Amino acid sequence: MPSLRELWRISGYFYGDLVFRSIYEIRTHKNLEKLVRSAKRSMLINKMFLALMLSVMAIYTAFRSNVMDFVIFYAMITFLLAFFFLQATTAFTSQNFDILYTLPLSRDEISKIVFMTFFRIFDIPIIMVTIVFLVAMIVRSPLSSAPAFIGLLVSESFAIGLVVYLSRAFYSKIATGSGWKSIIRILYYVVWAFAFFSFYAFASTMGWLYRSAEAYSSFVMSNSKILSFLYPFCFAFLSSNIKTPNAFLGMAIWSILAYLSLKRATSKITEIFTKFEWDVEVVEPKLKISSPTVAFLKKDTRLISRSPALCFLVLLPIMEALILSHGSIPTAIVVISAFLVMVTYSLHGLEKEGITKILPIKPKTLITAKTLLVVAIYLISVGVIDLIFILRGKMPNFFIEASMALSVFAMSVIVLIIAEKMNIRRDLYSGLGALVFLMIPGFIIICLPLAIAFIFKILGGNYLIPLFAASFIEFLLALILLNVL
Amino acid sequence: MSVLTVENLVVRYGDTVAVDHISFRVDEGEIFGLLGPNGAGKSSTIKAIVGLVDFEGKIEVLGKPVGIETKNLIGYVPEEFMLLESLTPLEFFEFVASVRRIGNVEKVKTLIRAFGIERFVNKPIATLSMGTKQKVSVISALIHDPPLLILDEPLNGLDARSSRILKELMQRHVEKGGAVLFSTHIMEIAESLCDRIAVINKGRIIAEGTIEELKELASVEGSLEDIFLKLTGQYEGIKEIVDAIS
Numbered sequence: 222m223p224s225l226r227e228l229w230r231i232s233g234y235f236y237g238d239l240v241f242r243s244i245y246e247i248r249t250h251k252n253l254e255k256l257v258r259s260a261k262r263s264m265l266i267n268k269m270f271l272a273l274m275l276s277v278m279a280i281y282t283a284f285r286s287n288v289m290d291f292v293i294f295y296a297m298i299t300f301l302l303a304f305f306f307l308q309a310t311t312a313f314t315s316q317n318f319d320i321l322y323t324l325p326l327s328r329d330e331i332s333k334i335v336f337m338t339f340f341r342i343f344d345i346p347i348i349m350v351t352i353v354f355l356v357a358m359i360v361r362s363p364l365s366s367a368p369a370f371i372g373l374l375v376s377e378s379f380a381i382g383l384v385v386y387l388s389r390a391f392y393s394k395i396a397t398g399s400g401w402k403s404i405i406r407i408l409y410y411v412v413w414a415f416a417f418f419s420f421y422a423f424a425s426t427m428g429w430l431y432r433s434a435e436a437y438s439s440f441v442m443s444n445s446k447i448l449s450f451l452y453p454f455c456f457a458f459l460s461s462n463i464k465t466p467n468a469f470l471g472m473a474i475w476s477i478l479a480y481l482s483l484k485r486a487t488s489k490i491t492e493i494f495t496k497f498e499w500d501v502e503v504v505e506p507k508l509k510i511s512s513p514t515v516a517f518l519k520k521d522t523r524l525i526s527r528s529p530a531l532c533f534l535v536l537l538p539i540m541e542a543l544i545l546s547h548g549s550i551p552t553a554i555v556v557i558s559a560f561l562v563m564v565t566y567s568l569h570g571l572e573k574e575g576i577t578k579i580l581p582i583k584p585k586t587l588i589t590a591k592t593l594l595v596v597a598i599y600l601i602s603v604g605v606i607d608l609i610f611i612l613r614g615k616m617p618n619f620f621i622e623a624s625m626a627l628s629v630f631a632m633s634v635i636v637l638i639i640a641e642k643m644n645i646r647r648d649l650y651s652g653l654g655a656l657v658f659l660m661i662p663g664f665i666i667i668c669l670p671l672a673i674a675f676i677f678k679i680l681g682g683n684y685l686i687p688l689f690a691a692s693f694i695e696f697l698l699a700l701i702l703l704n705v706l
Numbered sequence: 707m708s709v710l711t712v713e714n715l716v717v718r719y720g721d722t723v724a725v726d727h728i729s730f731r732v733d734e735g736e737i738f739g740l741l742g743p744n745g746a747g748k749s750s751t752i753k754a755i756v757g758l759v760d761f762e763g764k765i766e767v768l769g770k771p772v773g774i775e776t777k778n779l780i781g782y783v784p785e786e787f788m789l790l791e792s793l794t795p796l797e798f799f800e801f802v803a804s805v806r807r808i809g810n811v812e813k814v815k816t817l818i819r820a821f822g823i824e825r826f827v828n829k830p831i832a833t834l835s836m837g838t839k840q841k842v843s844v845i846s847a848l849i850h851d852p853p854l855l856i857l858d859e860p861l862n863g864l865d866a867r868s869s870r871i872l873k874e875l876m877q878r879h880v881e882k883g884g885a886v887l888f889s890t891h892i893m894e895i896a897e898s899l900c901d902r903i904a905v906i907n908k909g910r911i912i913a914e915g916t917i918e919e920l921k922e923l924a925s926v927e928g929s930l931e932d933i934f935l936k937l938t939g940q941y942e943g944i945k946e947i948v949d950a951i952s
């Protein structure tokens with residue numbers, strides 16, 4: 222009969238595999254050992270980062286008395302935990318635990334190991350924030366520490382429930398489908414990316430969040446009767462020492478709900494591994510052959526639309542466009558383009574997988590396909606900015622945007638040529654150094670025409686023509702390089 | 707005529723020399739087996755031929771050095787799946803066929819039916835069973851009718867019917883003038899399928915020839931398994947180990 226400690230240790234092996242798979246989908250790299258270690262390291266860094274952030278938030282919140290501070294804290298715990306680990310959790314749903322059935326373990330022990338493996342995704346942040354928050358609350362006000370603590374546990378349970386639900390939904394939604402199904406799939410990703418993005422934006426907008434908390438406070442207080450029933454408000458009221466009967470009732474109800482959702486999540490994640498699907502109807506297979514470039518475009522859009530991590534990355538420049546839409550167009554383009562270098566690099570990283578190495582693919586085909594995608598993402602991003610500009614009654618500068626599309630094309634082609642020539646086929650996780658290295662030429666190509674235009678503007682001349690000329694020369698150069706390749 | 711020529715092939719992973727100056731050739735109409743214990747260097751040899759790892763030495767397919775031109779001459783079934791897991795088999799075949807510039811999709815449909823995966827072609831590959839994934843892998847290697855088939859432990863995970871189909875396909879393939887290179891641990895398969903066999907151990911070929919030639923070489927009567935164990939120096943001590951265990 223293995224002890225719990227033993228089971229925990231066993232779950233560690235599966236966790237290692239999980240981390241590896243969530244980061245590297247297919248292993249055809251040269252030195253696997255190094256990659257395994259770096260995968261573990263970057264996951265650990267992610268966790269420590271989140272743990273630290275949540276702990277700082279926990280301490281900050283514990284020493285404030287505003288109801289809204291607690292509301293934000295609980296809501297953030299739920300969302301950040303869920304979305305931060307969505308990728309690992311999605312990988313978890315395809316984890317293989319078959320080997321466990323060959324070991325002398327009972328079903329109960331196996332489900333314990335499965336759950337422990339799952340818990341390991343969150344272990345450090347959850348444990349750390351729980352301890353820090355509890356200690357901080359006891360120091361501040363022992364009386365309200367109990368409901369505050371329960372509030373935190375409830376939030377964590379909801380986070381786990383949410384992440385299990387979402388990753389399950391993703392897993393089944395990646396199945397093909399046309400019409401409505403694909404629209405729903407896209408909606409899923411938009412929701413996912415936005416939520417994930419809120420995490421990214423969160424780090425920089427924390428101050429803003431708390432400031433608006435004060436603005437909402439009066440609204441909350443004047444509607445306290447209804448709100449104090451609701452999660453996370455009931456816990457927030459109790460945590461800041463406003464004890465109303467409604468809040469106590471709310472606490473009881475939401476605690477039960479959290480318990481149920483945690484229980485359901487636990488049984489769902491252990492159940493995944495015993496489910497089979499036989500009821501599939503047979504249809505005449507349909508294939509559509511296209512040119513290699515189009516085939517790549519199709520393949521990449523499919524991969525992107527089915528991987529939350531990739532989808533997020535591609536949406537990043539568009540999100541960035543949303544944020545920057547109040548500023549000037551050139552600044553926005555520079556920032557968007559910086560992200561586009563990252564996107565280019567990651568799209569190329571998709572080919573690290575063996576399959577494209579054994580196919581007769583010319584570098585030109587590969588680079589053209591990826592570049593078309595990058596330019597499309599650029600156009601969508603500036604399109605978003607334009608839309609917001611127009612809605613605000615301002616006229617966007619289509620000329621600058623269009624010339625810069627040529628530079629984006631050149632950037633993508635040249636970055637990809639360098640990557641191909643130097644045999645860098647990596648993703649963001651395994652090749653951060655290489656990315657920084659490629660960022661430099663990519664960024665120069667983007668900034669050069671803008672810098673030239675800026676100089677002309679200062680000198681008081683027409684700056685649009687120099688801008689266009691510079692971009693056009695870059696574009697021609699890229700085309701020539703692409704064709705001599 | 708030689709379909710595949712390998713001369714002085716060396717494959718390294720850092721300091722490890724996985725393949726150490728291997729030479730062999732596979733001719734038209736021939737099934738050539740690579741046989742060796744775990745870690746012998748079979749997969750590394752194959753990966754060098756298909757372009758997955760860097761190598762030193764010479765590899766030619768139909769007289770052309772391996773590179774982008776030879777990729778359409780080879781159909782490769784890897785030891786570990788190299789599939790795009792979030793695509794469905796159908797989307798995956800579509801991608802491979804498009805990149806290989808295959809005009810006729812009937813072949814793909816025939817293969818799908820032959821291997822009986824019609825029910826799975828619209829499910830994400832990630833959700834398929836191991837054997838079904840292997841079938842997807844085999845089909846994707848066959849769709850462009852390559853003269854050289856390279857199969858790394860191809861029967862792994864296949865059910866009886868499909869491994870029979872694959873074996874027949876291999877034989878049919880060489881009858882039509884193609885060539886097959888495949889690796890296996892399973893002696894019976896090597897014995898029943900291969901025209902010639904190379905026994906690899908620790909990155910070197912220690913014996914090569916037909917089964918009869920190998921028997922003579924090892925001067926043992928008996929199965930290929932006996933020859934194999936004798937040649938790779940694994941014969942001694944088996945009885946002691948079994949005795950010690952039981």
Ligand SMILES: Nc1ncnc2c1ncn2[C@@H]1O[C@H](COP(=O)(O)OP(=O)(O)OP(=O)(O)O)[C@@H](O)[C@H]1O
Pocket residue numbers: 250251252253719722723724742743744745746747748749750751785891
């Ligand atoms: N990616 C890699 N990184 C480091 N070493 C490797 C890598 N791939 C293989 N090796 C080493 O190279 C040697 C040969 O491995 P290879 O996979 O070619 O053997 P094999 O004959 O195919 O074995 P098996 O029958 O187990 O498939 C082994 O010692 C193995 O550990």
Ligand SMILES: [Mg+2]
Pocket residue numbers: 748749750785858
């Ligand atoms: Mg092998």
